[in-house]
Amino acid sequence: MTRVAELPAGVADKVLLAQSTFRSVMDAMARPGTVQGIPAAAGAPAGVMRGTAAIALTLFDHDTPLWLDPLMSEASDVVKWLKFHTGAPVIADPSICSFALIGDARSLPGLDRFAFGSNEYPDRSTTVILQVESLTQGPTLELRGPGIDGTAVLQAAIQPADLFERLAINATLFPRGIDVVLVADNAIVAIPRTTRLVAKGD
């Protein structure tokens, strides 16, 4: 069994790192499709990207049940690192989780297995954090919605390839829905439930 002392180090100045990470996530959520950098790296275990680790340290705690895909949940050092640094309870039922961490796109379950919130409390919904290959290279995605002046173009290599088709349920569910944060290393892009795909290129 790994002891706490053997786990990768946490972060030096947690307070300021959390603040700047949060601002990046907030800016990403407020401006869907824009790529935001997460400033400092955190000593994350293998399989957890730097951006994912920083988001975890910033937003997860005892009050945020966490669902992990098999890649993450089967890596004991990932689970230990998350539990030790955030205290977030790791749960098996995605329908009541606040956050879902997806390390391997192939294991992204059907979105309807996550929490959509209710019409009375649409905020009680899952934020999916999906690790992807690239947020700067790949096919183009043209997006529209609140936070976007006209349209935004995102060039990204995302698995699953039909992610945006799946996210189309957000249009019919609104105000219920799923919010997604895409992570590629220390870059992030947010796709809140109000964002719509208008065109897809190569």
Place this chain on the structure above:
Amino acid sequence: MNAPAYNFAYLDEQTKRMIRRAILKAIAIPGYQVPFASREMPMPYGWGTGGVQVTAAILGPNDVLKVIDQGSDDTTNAISIRKFFAKTAGVATTTATADATVIQTRHRIPEAPLHGGQVLVYQVPIPEPLRFLEPRETETRRMHALGEYGLIHVKLYEDIARFGHIATSYAYPVKVNARYVMDPSPTPKFDNPKMDNCPALQLFGAGREKRIYAIPPHTSVLSLDFEDHPFTRYRFDAPCALCGAEDSYLDEIVTDDRGGRMFVCSDTDYCETRQSSGHRGSENAAPHKERAHG
């Protein structure tokens, strides 16, 4: 004795996480009021505790903070809040709208257009636009869930029947992204059009009522109205007596007890900026001077 020690920007990290999560959901669901576990702050409820908690949760050491109350940087509560953050977060403060990255406001939106690098944080007393029509939270929550806003239209229409006009002049309800009816906080309706398609992120904090809501940048915000009674702005029809501005919202200053009145910009930074670039009003005043009192 248990002498207290405080964190950066006062709030403890757990509280910040909770508020930050609420802010993210608020941005994802424009105009929806996210419940949050508002903390007791070292200033009274009703004096900006919601705005202060939102500001404390987003503020970083590189931010430049501006605080206004009634459009002015120099009203006592604005000074008090600005000092609180200068002390607890050590951030730079400014009165210049253009230089600020975070602007906390009570009752006004600055006259100078906001830009994309800014966050406007509103202090909100009663976040529920339907509250004065239906006091029960259980009921108003249901109405928002169903998007059932007939009640507020009936109220506005009753005004027209009685007064010939919609008799709401501040906290004038808006519809955000064609879905949620939202209270813009008690800003004069003059400011409502500034919320529409605004490049800055707008965050709203109601501490006592424990709600956070948001308008993302470039989001449609429409004031409720009727085809035959369209929304209108109101501004006293006079130039500012200090800077001559004809496009700014005005404070009415009572100058004597014989009906004497003058009108000056409510946004003091806007007024001073204009004066320093040579604009003058009827009072032909020099830029503001310090006058001690109290």
Place this chain on the structure above:
Amino acid sequence: MYVAVKGGERAIENAHRLLAHERRGDRDVPEVTLAQISEQLSLGVDRVMTEGSLYDRELAALAIKQARGDMIEAIFLIRAFRATLPRFGATEPVDTGQMQVRRRISSTFKDIPGGQILGPTFDYTHRLLDPQLADGFLPEPPATSDTSPVAMPRVTDILGRDGLIEASPRADAVLPVGDLTREPLSFPADRDLRLQNLARADEGFLLALGYSSQRGYGRSHPFAGEIRLGEVEVEFMAEDAGFAVPLGSITLTECQMVNQFKGSATEAPCFTRGYGLAFGQSERKTMSMALVDRSLRARELGEEIIAPAQDEEFVMSHSDNVQATGFVEHLKLPHYVDFQSELGLLRKLRNEFSEAADASSPMQEAAE
């Protein structure tokens, strides 16, 4: 020439200086100490601890001193401090059945195991101002006797043994106890949150609501089953050690009301409960709390909700004096810009009403 008002910062500083000066009062009069407040104004300290939701006599005394005796201001100071404290966990539930009782009365039975103990109470004092207290009065030492070895079961437990009163609701072992200072309140609220809200609620507000229920606004036929005051042990379950560690003892007042019975075709009739608990000696508070707790149980007991004391959204939304005073007093803050907007509208309506063409203040309504 008009010069805009400036200098708010100096005004604030001067106001704070003047406040400190007024707080001190005549400097020839000795300054009151925290020990004096804690020892001699102890019921005030108890109230500040209860509604401030923090058991610390010294800090409560400091808050009262700093607030110049304004209790709601003192409660606010304690709340604001409490909000910054780190949390290590929740203590084990205190067992008031094991209380070291200093006062214990029941209005439902003439005699009960352990007996009635009058204790330190104003109850049978004649409310005649006592000039002796004005200066240097030294009271007689209190009468003492040996601690009784007889256990003092709670009256509601005695009634419960015969099934005459509903069982005390048991907390769900899986569900955590709610905390309205950590999670936003939503309605309908369960009893744990209602009781927490009432424990922090303004004494005067609960007193008035409890009184209204007695006068027929949602009558609940209350009997003061038992009021007890004394010390209880507080224990904390240390995960590492695997057992509960004693942290010390605190003074509590508990009131258990025995109320109107219920019953149905399937359930034998029995009395119902209302519960009140507060830090220190706070009898008026706990009795009022127990009355309102019982009134707020209307929904779960299948009673018609017809009175303010039964309306949980009304009661819970308005019971907190720190919230209430903040919002009432915020009307002192400037409202120039919204008032100006109202003035503009009102003038316009008046002009139209009078139809006098001669409008002294021309308005412009420009459609956007």
